[in-house]
Amino acid sequence: MDKKSFKIQNNLAEENVLDWSGIQKNLENSFGTEIYSSWLKNIALLKEYNHYVILGVQTRFFRDWIASRYADKILNQIKKHKISIERIEFKIQEERSDEKNIFTKTVESKVTNIKDNILNYNRLNPNFNFDNFVVGESNKIAFLSAKKICTDSSRYNPLFIYGGVGLGKTHLINSIGLELSKNNNVMFISAERFMYQFIKSIKKNEMVNFKDFFRKANVFIIDDIQFIRGKEGLQEEFFHTFNSLFDKSSQIVISSDRAPNKLDRVQERIKSRLSGGLVVDVGAPDYDLKLKILKKKILEFQNTFKEYPNLSEEVISYIAKDSSSNIRELIGVFNRIVAFSKMSKKQLNISDCKIILKDINKANKIVTIDKIQKVTSNFFSIDLEEMLSQRRSRPLARPRQIAMYLAKKLTTRSLPEIGRKFANRDHTTVIHAVKTVERLSINSGEMKKNIDEIKSIILSD
C-alpha cells in the first residue's frame, strides 16, 4: 500500500465505541416519543468511522425528512458519545420501499425453490396481487388482460403492459406471477436484474447455467424492459431467451414505460417480437380511481390497526383531487397524512394537509446533474463550460470534482452516466473525484463547509 492510500485508510479507520441504543434513548428524550417513534426509532447505525457515521434509513423519503429536520440534533447526540464525529451520512436500506404501504409488513417470498444461489432472485411480492389491485377506467383493459392470461394462456403471447411510473405495472405483472405460480414454474425478474445476472454469468463462465435457468420457466415475466435500450449484448441474449421460451409456448409477460414501437435503440426484430401478442397500456388514474384506492387503503389500515384512520371525507377527496396522478405518490401521501394524524392525535384539516403535501413535494424533488453543475460553477464564480472543459488547473478542477461528487451523492445516476455528463469523462475519473472530495472534506473544514452550502442551495429551491 502506498503512503497516500495508507493515510486515507487510516482516516477512515473504524473504531467502534458508539452505544447506539444509548444514543437512541437520548434522542427519544430530546425529541419526545411521538417524533422518535415516527421517524427516528428505525434508524440503524450501519458503520462507524473516526470522523463520521453511516446511518441506515428505510426510504428516500425518510432520509430527506430526517436529514432536513433532525440531522443536526442527531449529530449533536452522537458527538456527546464520540467527539471526533463531524458528520453523518444516510444510506437507504430498503430501496423503493416507499411504494409499499408503510403500515403493512412486506414479506418477500420466493416462488420457486432455487438451489443455486446465483439464481436466488426470483421474487414475487405477496402484497401485489389481483385482490388488492383497484380497477378503474385507466387500467381496466390491462387488468382484464392480465386476468385473462392466467386462465387462458398462449392466446396472448407475449402480454406487453406499458405506462408511466407509479401506475401499477409492476403490481399487475407481479399479480400474474402470484396467480400462475400456483401451477407453474414462474420466473419474475426486472430487466436490470436480468442484465446483472447476465454479466455475472459471463464473468464466471456460467452462461450455460444462465441460459438453462431462464429457459426452464414456463412463465417468464420481465419488468421494465426499457432498460435494455442501447445495450446490444443484453438485447442479443434477451432475444434468444425470448425465442426459446416462445417456441416452447411459455407465457411471456413484459412491462415497459413506453409502447414497443417507442423503444428507441432496441433492435427491430425485438420490437416486433414484443408487439406480436397483446399490447395494453395503463393510463393515469382519474379522480374516481384515486378515491377508490384511498378507500381501499383505509380498509387495509383498519384491518391492520383495528381503528379507523382519523380522516374526514373532505380530506380524503382533497388528497384524491390534489395529489399527482402517480399512484405510488398518492399512497405515499396517504400514509404520511395518516401518520401525522396518528402522531398529532387530531383530525387534520385541509390546510394541515397542504403543509404536509408541500413538504413531501420538497423532499421528493429530483436533483439533476445539470442543476448541480450550474449551482457549483455559480458558487465558485467560474464559467460552466470551463468547469466542464479538459483544463486541469486547480480553480477549475476542484469545483469539477465537487460537482461530480455531488452528482454521485444527490442523484441516482451511475458512475458512467455521470462521467458522460461531464464532457464524456471516464467513470474512473468520477470515482477518483468522489474519493478526493471525501478525503478533503474529512481533512478540511473549508471543503466541508463549501459542500454543505452548495448542497443546501441545490436542495433549497
Ligand code: ADP
Ligand atoms: P409501476 O410499476 O407502474 O411504476 P407499481 O406497480 O410499482 O407502478 O405501483 C406503484 C404503487 O402503487 C404500488 O404500491 C402499487 O401497489 C400501487 N398501485 C398502483 N396501481 C394500483 C391499483 N390499481 N390498485 C392498488 N394499488 C395500486
Ligand code: MG
Ligand atoms: Mg414498476
